[in-house]
Amino acid sequence: MPPRKLQIACSGLGRMGARHALNLLTRTPRAQLVAAFSPDEKELAWAKVHLEPSGVKLYSDYDEMLKHVGLEAVVIATVTTVHAEQAIKAINADKHVLCEKPLSTSVEVSQSVVDAAKAKPHLKVLCGFSRRFDASYRDAWDRCDSGAIGRPSVLRSQTCDKLDPSGFFVEYARFSGGIFVDCNIHDIDLALWYFGQDSIVKSVAAFGITAVQPDLRKYKDVDNGVGVVEFWGGKIAYFYSSRMMAAGQHDMTEIIGTEGKLTINANPMSNLLEISEPTGVRREIPPHYYGRFEHAFVTESNEFAAACLDNTKLPFKLTGAVQAVKIGCALQESLNTGKKIFFDETGRRIEKASL
Amino acid sequence: MPPRKLQIACSGLGRMGARHALNLLTRTPRAQLVAAFSPDEKELAWAKVHLEPSGVKLYSDYDEMLKHVGLEAVVIATVTTVHAEQAIKAINADKHVLCEKPLSTSVEVSQSVVDAAKAKPHLKVLCGFSRRFDASYRDAWDRCDSGAIGRPSVLRSQTCDKLDPSGFFVEYARFSGGIFVDCNIHDIDLALWYFGQDSIVKSVAAFGITAVQPDLRKYKDVDNGVGVVEFWGGKIAYFYSSRMMAAGQHDMTEIIGTEGKLTINANPMSNLLEISEPTGVRREIPPHYYGRFEHAFVTESNEFAAACLDNTKLPFKLTGAVQAVKIGCALQESLNTGKKIFFDETGRRIEKASL
Amino acid sequence: MPPRKLQIACSGLGRMGARHALNLLTRTPRAQLVAAFSPDEKELAWAKVHLEPSGVKLYSDYDEMLKHVGLEAVVIATVTTVHAEQAIKAINADKHVLCEKPLSTSVEVSQSVVDAAKAKPHLKVLCGFSRRFDASYRDAWDRCDSGAIGRPSVLRSQTCDKLDPSGFFVEYARFSGGIFVDCNIHDIDLALWYFGQDSIVKSVAAFGITAVQPDLRKYKDVDNGVGVVEFWGGKIAYFYSSRMMAAGQHDMTEIIGTEGKLTINANPMSNLLEISEPTGVRREIPPHYYGRFEHAFVTESNEFAAACLDNTKLPFKLTGAVQAVKIGCALQESLNTGKKIFFDETGRRIEKASL
Amino acid sequence: MPPRKLQIACSGLGRMGARHALNLLTRTPRAQLVAAFSPDEKELAWAKVHLEPSGVKLYSDYDEMLKHVGLEAVVIATVTTVHAEQAIKAINADKHVLCEKPLSTSVEVSQSVVDAAKAKPHLKVLCGFSRRFDASYRDAWDRCDSGAIGRPSVLRSQTCDKLDPSGFFVEYARFSGGIFVDCNIHDIDLALWYFGQDSIVKSVAAFGITAVQPDLRKYKDVDNGVGVVEFWGGKIAYFYSSRMMAAGQHDMTEIIGTEGKLTINANPMSNLLEISEPTGVRREIPPHYYGRFEHAFVTESNEFAAACLDNTKLPFKLTGAVQAVKIGCALQESLNTGKKIFFDETGRRIEKASL
Incomplete structure (x- = not known):
């Protein structure tokens, strides 16, 4: 029996979101993209063609997506303004999180993500500084x-x-x-x-x-x-x-x-x-x-999946993202x-x- | 329901064979590595650790592997001396073939692979000139x-x-x-x-x-x-x-x-x-x-899988390999x-x- | 009869001074190095070997050198602290001047060189920004x-x-x-x-x-x-x-x-x-x-010599050196x-x- | 008194010849270009403007030029077909020779230059393989x-x-x-x-x-x-x-x-x-x-002049040119x-x- 895969969702299907989704779908063998969210009609239309046929459930409501049965992790690639809110919701829903940079354009709001993550030490919460994976x-x-x-x-x-x-x-x-x-x-x-x-x-x-x-x-x-x-x-x-x-x-x-x-x-x-x-x-x-x-983005999603599945350390700490x-x-x-x-x-x- | 994947095997698990096998397993989303063959104990031991846990059936007899139920395609990465023989057997068994270069060190033997392939025009038979995918x-x-x-x-x-x-x-x-x-x-x-x-x-x-x-x-x-x-x-x-x-x-x-x-x-x-x-x-x-x-090798296995599944043309002809x-x-x-x-x-x- | 050459002196024979002197001697066909000054015994000893045999008169007193018969121009490559003083003396003695950068580490002193030059518009006064000649x-x-x-x-x-x-x-x-x-x-x-x-x-x-x-x-x-x-x-x-x-x-x-x-x-x-x-x-x-x-230094001394001999414009103005x-x-x-x-x-x- | 300079002539004033002549005139401090030869009217017209004013005597007859009083060396930069003949004449007239490559397009003729040079071991005879000076x-x-x-x-x-x-x-x-x-x-x-x-x-x-x-x-x-x-x-x-x-x-x-x-x-x-x-x-x-x-050409003419004046060894042997x-x-x-x-x-x- 093949080893189990990380059940993951992608939030945001714009330029970077679509790339994350495709990387999760086709270039991250230990992850299974099971859900995707976008508030945008055009993005959802794209996903109907490129994600849904591969078994990805599409959501136009982020909170609904978080309830997807078996979901373990979320990649957040929406507009910066909602990064923090979505990250905190996901953490509170007990999901691992890979959040695109920056956590927020506000120091305080960024810190609130760190605080939420601290409260759930068993979760992997990563800020997507892609160059760290290059x-x-x-x-x-x-x-x-x-x-x-x-x-x-x-x-x-x-x-x-x-x-x-x-x-x-x-x-x-x-x-x-x-x-x-x-x-x-x-x-x-x-x-x-x-x-x-x-x-x-x-x-x-x-x-x-x-x-x-x-x-x-x-x-x-x-x-x-x-x-x-x-x-x-x-x-x-x-x-x-x-x-x-x-x-x-x-x-x-x-x-x-x-x-x-x-x-x-x-x-x-x-x-x-x-x-x-x-x-x-x-x-x-x-x-x-x-x-x-x-290639750094592909490495990023693979290492994130591995850390979640194997409960190993992420390559860098979330607190740096606030700094x-x-x-x-x-x-x-x-x-x-x-x-x-x-x-x-x-x-x-x-x-x-x-x- | 996710789209079906090409049921593929890898023959030879030496230096290049192991790379092909891993690429098929983890970097070729439209292929499913279902079987692997090696005549070599050490290579099989490696495969027990790196392939078998992902559901790959291991064979020490090439002919047996060709009978693997549902098998559609074979990547041949054994020593050059058996490339042609294995390719012809696979073709005769109605499998698509990606054969490492050269088909043979003999012109006549190389030509015999082409002849076998000509007799089965529905099959995709590719000689792995990796630079063509770079x-x-x-x-x-x-x-x-x-x-x-x-x-x-x-x-x-x-x-x-x-x-x-x-x-x-x-x-x-x-x-x-x-x-x-x-x-x-x-x-x-x-x-x-x-x-x-x-x-x-x-x-x-x-x-x-x-x-x-x-x-x-x-x-x-x-x-x-x-x-x-x-x-x-x-x-x-x-x-x-x-x-x-x-x-x-x-x-x-x-x-x-x-x-x-x-x-x-x-x-x-x-x-x-x-x-x-x-x-x-x-x-x-x-x-x-x-x-x-x-990256050329990864592209190669992905394009080979796509051509087999979609019955599209390969990027170049097999006859060139003889020339x-x-x-x-x-x-x-x-x-x-x-x-x-x-x-x-x-x-x-x-x-x-x-x- | 070969065309006349600019009668030139070099002030300072340290690292850069020695290079200027040799460039004037051997790589500036329209200039003739006739005199050289250094306050330093070691530099003069070097000049005895490398300059004097080619007919260069050596001076340990800058003011004396300025009186060298027929002298038309001076290259100043001494320590920065005396650049301005020597440049002004040379200008006042009616010599063209190529002064190493900077004119001075003081804005006011630098300006005084410009003022002296302004009073003698027939002279060519150049600050040696070598990159301008690269x-x-x-x-x-x-x-x-x-x-x-x-x-x-x-x-x-x-x-x-x-x-x-x-x-x-x-x-x-x-x-x-x-x-x-x-x-x-x-x-x-x-x-x-x-x-x-x-x-x-x-x-x-x-x-x-x-x-x-x-x-x-x-x-x-x-x-x-x-x-x-x-x-x-x-x-x-x-x-x-x-x-x-x-x-x-x-x-x-x-x-x-x-x-x-x-x-x-x-x-x-x-x-x-x-x-x-x-x-x-x-x-x-x-x-x-x-x-x-x-090569920029060689071009610099050649273009300086040409401008002095032909009374053509220098490639850039002295005032920029103050700025x-x-x-x-x-x-x-x-x-x-x-x-x-x-x-x-x-x-x-x-x-x-x-x- | 400045040290004496090698009295040198340039034969041929075409593309490379003109460059050699100018290098000898302005970038070879130990040489003095005293004569130049060309059989070509246009080249001589160019020389009238660029060489004659610097005291270079122009010749339309190579043999006459060889008789120029005090002449010590010749650079040969004519068409290849006369390289050897001119080189041999110069050697026989007891001049040092720097001959552009190749000595000749014929092995035998090339060898005849070497033979002539061997008969005058006190002369410096160099084939201008410019890369050797790069x-x-x-x-x-x-x-x-x-x-x-x-x-x-x-x-x-x-x-x-x-x-x-x-x-x-x-x-x-x-x-x-x-x-x-x-x-x-x-x-x-x-x-x-x-x-x-x-x-x-x-x-x-x-x-x-x-x-x-x-x-x-x-x-x-x-x-x-x-x-x-x-x-x-x-x-x-x-x-x-x-x-x-x-x-x-x-x-x-x-x-x-x-x-x-x-x-x-x-x-x-x-x-x-x-x-x-x-x-x-x-x-x-x-x-x-x-x-x-x-810059290799400039080095070449400077090193040739130095070898002639100081009777030092050339950097490589003439026999290699035949080979x-x-x-x-x-x-x-x-x-x-x-x-x-x-x-x-x-x-x-x-x-x-x-x-």
């Missing part, structure tokens, strides 16, 4: 951890999207929490990973412009942001995020240590093909985040006030009136 | 096909293995058919793909040395081979194969056309990490063939006699006594 | 200027030195003006080049750590610095400088426009050689600034106070007490 | 020589020109000696360098097509050639040459040893700039040979007859009638 980032971590670059001291990381001239990102900005919370949250999480989850922020400062989408200003957002985060103990992380890359998605990271440097994805590429033509030598690069991290949102929100505040923001060695915010 | 090679093909580089005229392709100081390749050479048949068969197949499956060979010449494994000579093999194949119509393919790469596997291809060039994998890499250290900037490269082509072996054998003969071998415009071998 | 940066500029990347909006640039464990940089920091004035001055100059020489700074903020040389603190300097400069009109430049690169010098720049991006030296390399070995594929990178910019120092000093101040510094749209500094 | 190739040699890659066993090298649709190469082929003698002569010389100047050829075989310039056939030439050279002692070199690269010049070499591999210029580039644009990431590559090897021509001619013959050509262990040609 082979190159993991290779970097192993080397870092083994001391290959001495003491990691400076981290540079960027999340840069291909220019989308449709104006999509303007409306998206209404709820995204802003570019530092939406994009650089990944880079912030990397800083916490490579510098240590217990790193304490000393100051943050953020800068931004609207080079191609001036309408972003109405949601206090920008299309190009630069953020710097100082940590107590002599470490600096600096971030760049952009919505206007011409060639495609370019997410990259450098971890600079006292004895060496690790660089991940300095030279983005769609695949291993190069084209020589009269204008020179050219390679294409992935058009979007998923093109870069597809990342906290830093992201501070950057967003700094962007909007123009102020640098300071924290003491316990992480408490301090006002430097005299500055 | 995203980069496919991208190159699409561009080639759309005229992006004009008329493909010169192809350079290499299959280079990491040095294995254990002497493994000496014993392996006893049955491999020689380096041109075993390694460059992939490159030959690429030449036929990009130049056109109907390309007619005009001449072949091969050269080789035993730089690190002099014992290969006892099986008339070499550890570094260079082969050139001229085609009628003004096309040249030249190949390199090696068993002594220090850094790892490096398989690459250049397709040079009258208006451009496509290069696949000029700069091999294990992943997207680069390491800066006192000795410079370094990247690691995959240690073996599978490290480079893992590739024919060219590989001619290269091997040229290597051993030192002679250049000629063919007329119908592909018939000619003796140039005066040469 | 083929790759010039190629980038031409493309920028032709609109290839739309409106340049974000610039990232770094100057990163190989780790020098000797402690050299600690003593060097006593007079260097700090890492932003000494290293990032080049990057600041690039921002002014690509964004436009008339760009007005809106704010600056700087951050730094001493990861490997804690003694730098006594000169208020750091070994890793991150600086951000906002310009009025929606442009941001951000900089990184480091004294602890393991592999070698890595200076690179990205100019990100609304329609494309230009990247200069993303992948540093000493030459075109790559080494495949059991640990992977490796390339070496230049150990120091001169290894990267040697670069101004920005560098503001970054240095921000580093040391922890404060962000603001400027109004006329470039005047403003205090934001309420911030 | 920093990357020299770096590779040093590593090879120090055993970094074990025993060099396979060498792959190519000389590939940008497509020139003007048809220039058709007329050029009349005298060039053919693509193996004209282009691959460099690669052959590299094989002799890295494998050892005393390597003995065992067999050669060549293959070629006319993909874009069918008219080349009238001069028995091709626009794409593949050649293989086996050496006694278990070494193989294989070459590719092409006249139809879309993107620009791409000359590259791989030296594969038993313990590692050295790759020179796997990724050609014009400079360090990369352009990101909607079609991907692109770099340009040099349009011609000189764009790749400019390179011999191999090139054998490849050319193999191309045209379709035959593989064999040599015994003493290097004597053998007929294998039975083959």
Whole structure:
């Protein structure tokens, strides 16, 4: 008899939700996608074609889905604004949860998910920082951890999207929490990973412009942001995020240590093909985040399923997700006030009136 | 009710066989691995742990396995010497077949597989030229096909293995058919793909040395081979194969056309990490063939399953596999006699006594 | 009769001075090095061997050297602290001047050089921003200027030195003006080049750590610095400088426009050689600034000589050098106070007490 | 008093000749270009503008030029057909000689230059294999020589020109000696360098097509050639040459040893700039040979001048140039007859009638 599979549901069937659902259905052998929820007619219509024939029960009511008989786990990939609410409901219903990042654009709300999870220590609750499952980032971590670059001291990381001239990102900005919370949250999480989850922020400062989408200003957002985060103990992380890359998605990271440097994805590429033509030598690069991290998402759902089934440890703690949102929100505040923001060695915010 | 899955078996559970079996089990959602065969105790012991618990029935007799109730298809990944025999048996037993390359080290035996397949036109019979399923090679093909580089005229392709100081390749050479048949068969197949499956060979010449494994000579093999194949119509393919790469596997291809060039994998890499250290900037490269082509193998088994289930066309014809072996054998003969071998415009071998 | 050559002297024969002198002697066909000055015995001893035999008169007194009969121009490559004084003396003595960067670590002193030059409009006075003479940066500029990347909006640039464990940089920091004035001055100059020489700074903020040389603190300097400069009109430049690169010098720049991006030296390399070995594929990178910019320095001295002889325009104005120092000093101040510094749209500094 | 300079002349002022002349005039401080010869009116007109004003005496008669008072050395950069004659005349007139490659397209004629040089052992006679002066190739040699890659066993090298649709190469082929003698002569010389100047050829075989310039056939030439050279002692070199690269010049070499591999210029580039644009990431590559090897040519003329003035050893022997021509001619013959050509262990040609 084949081993039992994790009975799992997917909430949200938009761009990322559909990918999660398909990964659970076809590329996560230890999981069985049994249910899916979307409040959106179009998404449900898609699911009727792509999920239902494989035995997935579709729901237009999240609470109903949670009652699906035998359901053990939920992947939450809805709009950010409902992440936390759905996660808490699922936890309270005794389901394991894999929640897309960020838990919330609010620190307090993010914390409430952590609190709910703490109350149910037998559940696996994971925030979907996909880069944590990427082979190159993991290779970097192993080397870092083994001391290959001495003491990691400076981290540079960027999340840069291909220019989308449709104006999509303007409306998206209404709820995204802003570019530092939406994009650089990944880079912030990397800083916490490579510098240590217990790193304490000393100051943050953020800068931004609207080079191609001036309408972003109405949601206090920008299309190009630069953020710097100082940590107590002599470490600096600096971030760049952009919505206007011409060639495609370019997410990259450098971890600079006292004895060496690790660089991940300095030279983005769609695949291993190069084209020589009269204008020179050219390679294409992935058009979007998923093109870069597809395999990381597959690893993520497989490892999540394994942790739930085998009751093993998740690769990182949920509390870091709150810290990342906290830093992201501070950057967003700094962007909007123009102020640098300071924290003491316990992480408490301090006002430097005299500055 | 979930859609039905292709009932499939895996024959051979050695290095590649085990990978095929696991891909069928966990990464080929439309296939169900129901049976596996190996004549080898150690391989069966491995399968007891990794396959049997998932409901795979194990066989130590290939003919018995073919009688497995409901079996529809077989992946053949045994030693090359039994590929053809097993493929023909499976075809005769009305099973779809995915047979690892080469069909045989003999042209005649390879042809007998094609003949068997012709007699059962409802079956899907595929020779596992894994590069045909690789995203980069496919991208190159699409561009080639759309005229992006004009008329493909010169192809350079290499299959280079990491040095294995254990002497493994000496014993392996006893049955491999020689380096041109075993390694460059992939490159030959690429030449036929990009130049056109109907390309007619005009001449072949091969050269080789035993730089690190002099014992290969006892099986008339070499550890570094260079082969050139001229085609009628003004096309040249030249190949390199090696068993002594220090850094790892490096398989690459250049397709040079009258208006451009496509290069696949000029700069091999294990992943997207680069390491800066006192000795410079370094990247690691995959240690073996599978490290480079893992995703191609997964695509291969998924597309094979889909073609069997949906009765759709396979991406390329079986007859090409015979042509590739024919060219590989001619290269091997040229290597051993030192002679250049000629063919007329119908592909018939000619003796140039005066040469 | 061969055409006349610019009669030129070199002041300072330390690391960069010696290179300038040799470039003038052997790689600047339109210049004739006739004199050289150094206050240092060891440097003069070197010059006795390498310059004097070629007819160069050596001086241990700068003022005496300025009186050298027929002298037309001076290259100033002494320690930064005397750049301005020597430049002004030379200008007053009616000599053309090529002064190493920065003019001074003080804005006022830098301005005094500009003032002296203004009084002698027939003289060519150039600040040696060597990257302005580099083929790759010039190629980038031409493309920028032709609109290839739309409106340049974000610039990232770094100057990163190989780790020098000797402690050299600690003593060097006593007079260097700090890492932003000494290293990032080049990057600041690039921002002014690509964004436009008339760009007005809106704010600056700087951050730094001493990861490997804690003694730098006594000169208020750091070994890793991150600086951000906002310009009025929606442009941001951000900089990184480091004294602890393991592999070698890595200076690179990205100019990100609304329609494309230009990247200069993303992948540093000493030459075109790559080494495949059991640990992977490796390339070496230049150990120091001169290894990267040697040819730019040669171009610089040739173009300077040509401008003096032909009375043609220099490729960029001297006033920019003051602006670069101004920005560098503001970054240095921000580093040391922890404060962000603001400027109004006329470039005047403003205090934001309420911030 | 400045040290004396080598009194040198340049013969031939075509594409390469003009470059040599300018390098001698402006980038070779220890040489003084005193004379130049060309039989061509247009070239002389160019020289009137670019050389004569610097004191270079122009000649339309080579023999007259050799009588120029005080002349010590000649660089020969005329058409290949007169290389040998001019070289011998210069040697007989007691001048040092730097002769462009190849000495001749005939082995016998090449040998006659060597014989002339042997009779005047006090003269420096150099064949201009420019890659021998290239920093990357020299770096590779040093590593090879120090055993970094074990025993060099396979060498792959190519000389590939940008497509020139003007048809220039058709007329050029009349005298060039053919693509193996004209282009691959460099690669052959590299094989002799890295494998050892005393390597003995065992067999050669060549293959070629006319993909874009069918008219080349009238001069028995091709626009794409593949050649293989086996050496006694278990070494193989294989070459590719092409006249139809879309993107620009791409000359590259791989030296594969038993313990590692050295790759020179796997990724050609014009400079360090990369352009990101909607079609991907692109770099340009040099349009011609000189764009790749400019600095090697400058090094060549400087080292030649130094060897003449200081009576020091040249970096490699003239006899190798004959061997390179011999191999090139054998490849050319193999191309045209379709035959593989064999040599015994003493290097004597053998007929294998039975083959």
